[in-house]
Amino acid sequence: MVKIAIMGFGVVGSGVWEVLTKNAASIARRAGDEIKIKYILDIRDFDDHPAKELIIKDFEKILNDDEISIVVETIGGLEPAYTYTKRLLEKGKHVVTSNKELVAKHGPELLKIAKEKNINYFFEASVGGGIPIIRPLQNCLAANQITEIAGILNGTTNYILTQMNKYSLSFEEALKQAQEKGYAERNPTNDIEGHDACRKIAILSSIAYSHYVNYESIYTEGISKISKEDMEYAEELGCTIKLIAMSKKLDNTTVFARVSPLMILQKSPFANVDDVFNAILVRGDAIGDVMFYGQGAGKLPTASAVVGDIIDIVKHIDKSYVYTWGISGDIKVLDINQTSCRFFVRVKYKDITKAKDAVSIIFNDCMIVNTHKPIGENEFAFVTHELKEEEFKEKISQLEKLPAVEKVLSVIRYDENI
Numbered sequence: 506m507v508k509i510a511i512m513g514f515g516v517v518g519s520g521v522w523e524v525l526t527k528n529a530a531s532i533a534r535r536a537g538d539e540i541k542i543k544y545i546l547d548i549r550d551f552d553d554h555p556a557k558e559l560i561i562k563d564f565e566k567i568l569n570d571d572e573i574s575i576v577v578e579t580i581g582g583l584e585p586a587y588t589y590t591k592r593l594l595e596k597g598k599h600v601v602t603s604n605k606e607l608v609a610k611h612g613p614e615l616l617k618i619a620k621e622k623n624i625n626y627f628f629e630a631s632v633g634g635g636i637p638i639i640r641p642l643q644n645c646l647a648a649n650q651i652t653e654i655a656g657i658l659n660g661t662t663n664y665i666l667t668q669m670n671k672y673s674l675s676f677e678e679a680l681k682q683a684q685e686k687g688y689a690e691r692n693p694t695n696d697i698e699g700h701d702a703c704r705k706i707a708i709l710s711s712i713a714y715s716h717y718v719n720y721e722s723i724y725t726e727g728i729s730k731i732s733k734e735d736m737e738y739a740e741e742l743g744c745t746i747k748l749i750a751m752s753k754k755l756d757n758t759t760v761f762a763r764v765s766p767l768m769i770l771q772k773s774p775f776a777n778v779d780d781v782f783n784a785i786l787v788r789g790d791a792i793g794d795v796m797f798y799g800q801g802a803g804k805l806p807t808a809s810a811v812v813g814d815i816i817d818i819v820k821h822i823d824k825s826y827v828y829t830w831g832i833s834g835d836i837k838v839l840d841i842n843q844t845s846c847r848f849f850v851r852v853k854y855k856d857i858t859k860a861k862d863a864v865s866i867i868f869n870d871c872m873i874v875n876t877h878k879p880i881g882e883n884e885f886a887f888v889t890h891e892l893k894e895e896e897f898k899e900k901i902s903q904l905e906k907l908p909a910v911e912k913v914l915s916v917i918r919y920d921e922n923i
């Protein structure tokens with residue numbers, strides 16, 4: 506029998522308990538051993554929960570119990586999760602986590618300790634919720650040179666955008682629902698402003714390219730400025746708006762990486778990925794394109810990935826797994842100003858003719874959007890041809906200074922090739 510502990514009995518931690526309890530018999534058969542939860546660490550009391558006898562408040566009890574060989578960390582955040590994880594690994598206990606913030610920040614160090622101690626630090630649930638993506642990248646696609654990853658990596662923002670677009674919910678209402686469903690981070694700013702997706706694309710890129718990609722170097726923009734009007738223009742253009750995280754390996758020293766809302770064609774494989782679902786496209790030199798799809802957040806989908814990691818450890822309890830992450834050192838992320846793309850722009854005008862003329866001169870070859878019905882008041886929109894970000898910023902500031910232009914209402918990157 507393998508005895509384990511769960512630290513953090515919130516959405517994911519309680520889901521892990523539920524899956525391990527409900528599917529105990531089949532899990533034991535697949536793991537080749539029975540898995541028993543000995544402790545659940547949390548700062549709260551759970552007096553009405555069937556697992557109440559297992560609740561403890563003292564981390565040292567887990568650390569110093571030689572019967573515990575695997576610990577699940579589902580507390581989230583950096584501290585005390587980092588200190589607990591490090592001490593557990595140093596003590597020779599396997600750790601499984603869903604905590605992408607910790608993995609993105611301290612992954613290389615924690616993996617190094619795990620390797621030295623001949624144990625495992627597993628984090629399948631840290632990206633894509635229940636979608637198997639870390640292990641496929643690490644194992645099944647290991648034969649490939651991975652050149653590109655792109656995806657919808659945050660369930661909360663995808664839920665919000667879907668509810669706003671398809672069911673006309675307000676941003677606030679949609680966020681509240683996502684929180685009630687257990688999708689959102691404790692601080693939902695991490696979802697809304699793209700930080701969560703940023704950490705996830707950094708983790709995937711680090712594994713895929715065998716270099717540590719520092720999430721702090723990735724240009725990140727969230728969905729807080731996306732309005733109903735933006736969505737109406739997208740519809741007119743045969744597009745939809747999604748929060749897309751992407752990275753490309755440019756050469757052995759540099760990657761391009763970015764998280765931002767993107768206007769994509771309705772025929773894009775990402776366009777109909779709705780609600781809490783995530784989708785991840787991986788491009789390899791042998792396999793070509795492969796796509797992963799499933800629920801990117803939520804109690805049981807995420808628990809499914811955590812329990813999968815536990816089973817894998819039980820099956821190979823004395824084996825340390827070698828991660829390709831960081832084996833080749835760090836890799837530089839290209840400055841966003843040096844990257845290029847097309848942009849969708851909404852302009853509020855004082856003089857429509859002069860404003861449109863100015864747009865045509867400043868952004869030569871741009872496409873003015875013709876709409877079937879008026880959108881907003883005293884405004885029009887256009888899509889630029891491909892421009893370097895720094896060149897685009899310069900042109901926008903030129904436009905904003907014109908007397909015929911009241912203000913630039915919104916800017917969204919536009920990509921018809923994704």
Ligand SMILES: NC(=O)C1=CN([C@@H]2O[C@H](COP(=O)(O)OP(=O)(O)OC[C@H]3O[C@@H](n4cnc5c(N)ncnc54)[C@H](OP(=O)(O)O)[C@@H]3O)[C@@H](O)[C@H]2O)C=CC1
Pocket residue numbers: 512513514515516517518546547548549579580581582585603604605606630631634687688689690691801802803804807
């Ligand atoms: N929710 C989801 O769908 C997904 C979440 N994740 C990640 O999984 C992790 C956990 O998320 P989630 O379950 O949603 O978070 P929750 O906030 O629901 O759960 C965390 C639990 O840990 C408890 N806790 C806080 N501090 C401590 C401490 N010092 N010692 C022990 N327990 C503590 C919290 O108590 P209290 O509430 O009183 O603070 C809470 O019960 C996060 O890293 C998150 O990003 C990953 C994939 C999906």
Ligand SMILES: N[C@@H](CC=O)C(=O)O
Pocket residue numbers: 631633634658659660661662688689690696701801802803
């Ligand atoms: N808050 C995250 C949870 C899963 O990682 C999300 O919404 O995707």
